[in-house]
Amino acid sequence: MPIRGKVALVTGATSGIGSATAVLLAERGAHVVVTGRDIARGAQVAARIRAAGGIADFLPAALATADDARVLATAAAEVAGPVDILVNNAAIAVFGATATIAEADFDACYTINVKIPFFLVGALAPGMAERGGGVIVNVSSMVASFGTFGSAVYASSKAALELLTKSWAAEYGPRGVRVNAVAPGPTRTEGTLAHYGPDRLAALAAQAPARRVADATEIAETIAFLAGEHAAFIQGAVIPVDGGRTAT
Ligand SMILES: NC(=O)c1ccc[n+]([C@@H]2O[C@H](COP(=O)([O-])OP(=O)(O)OC[C@H]3O[C@@H](n4cnc5c(N)ncnc54)[C@H](OP(=O)(O)O)[C@@H]3O)[C@@H](O)[C@H]2O)c1
Known part of the structure; x- marks a missing residue:
């Protein structure tokens, strides 16, 4: 499935x-529906895409319930047409010793990292299948693959997303919907810079063969690859984009 002319919904x-990812998919010709909570930043991303000649709409959405996911799915189709590509990227990270984690933080993490992707796929994948094809890319994390102190909630939510990736490949793959995931390592973003700061982020990245923090575009490149026709025979895969961290 070529990306040009397709409608892509990117959460977060x-x-x-x-x-x-939104910028890259738009550069490759997709009509991108940008979504997230921050209205100023969302409008900026859509404006940047349009200024570069791409097509984008911004739909603000604070996602907390199955209904929120369904409403977003419907709104995306209303504004841009039937969704062909879904990127489940929005997430939060909750870190801390298991005994110190508040129930509300556990619920918030599992809600945006697992429940919202689950109900977005339920809302969008059947339509993709009826139209003969579609692509779903889930954004996991390298920490879904190994245990580290303090990441039990976040890492287990991403492990759930990885298993959902395989479940959905089995469920929707035979009807033309390819479902895959990327599992990034430490990447320079608003979220990680606020949480870790540049020095701790660099220290984390130094544990991997690449010995450096990734740029967000390096992760987006793999997401866009999985969304495109050159990945046509890849289904149910979790691709590490982590500078070699999980391999060593
Ligand atoms: N950066 C890394 O080092 C790294 C490593 C491994 C995996 N990942 C994964 O990569 C993805 C992106 O990470 P990032 O670092 O780019 O994230 P980020 O900078 O923290 O941004 C998170 C995005 O998710 C949105 N979001 C969070 N909660 C939401 C909610 N309840 N409703 C709607 N939107 C919500 C945020 O919206 P607003 O900002 O508008 O509120 C924001 O757009 C995540 O799945 C993350 O787990 C990142």
């Missing part, structure tokens, strides 16, 4: 990897 596109 007001920031970091989601913003870079």
Whole structure:
């Protein structure tokens, strides 16, 4: 499926990897629906795409319930047409010792990282299948693959998303919908700079063979690859884009 002329819905596109993905998919000819909570940043991303000659709409959405996911799916189709590409990128990271995690933080993390992708796929994948094809790319994390102190909630939510990736490949793949995931390593974004700061982020990245922090566009490149026709035979895969961290 070529990206040109397709409609792509990118969650968390007001920031970091989601913003870079929205820009890249638009450069490759997709009509991109940018969504996120921050109205100023969302409008900026859409304006940047349009200024470069691309097509984009911004739909602000604070996603908390299955209904929020369904409303966003419907609104995206109303503004741009049937959604062909869904990038489940929006997430939050909750870190801390298991015994210190508040129930509300656990719920918030699992809601945006697992529940919202689940109901967005439920809202959009059947239509993709009926139209004969579509693509879903889930954004996981390298920490879904190994245990580290303090990341139990966040890492397990991403492990759930990775298993959902395989489940959906089995469920929708036979009807033309390719479902894959990328699992990034430390990447320079608004979110990680606010949480870690540049020095801790660099220290984290130094554990991998690449010995450096990724730029958001390096993750977006793999997401866009998975969304495009050159990835036509890739289904149910989780592609590490982590500078070699999980391989070593
Ligand atoms: N950066 C890394 O080092 C790294 C590493 C591994 C995996 N990842 C994964 O890559 C993805 C992007 O990470 P990032 O660092 O680019 O993230 P980020 O800068 O923290 O941005 C997160 C995005 O998610 C949106 N979002 C969060 N909660 C939301 C909610 N309840 N409703 C709607 N939107 C919500 C935010 O919207 P607003 O800003 O508008 O509020 C923002 O657009 C995430 O899935 C993350 O887990 C990142």
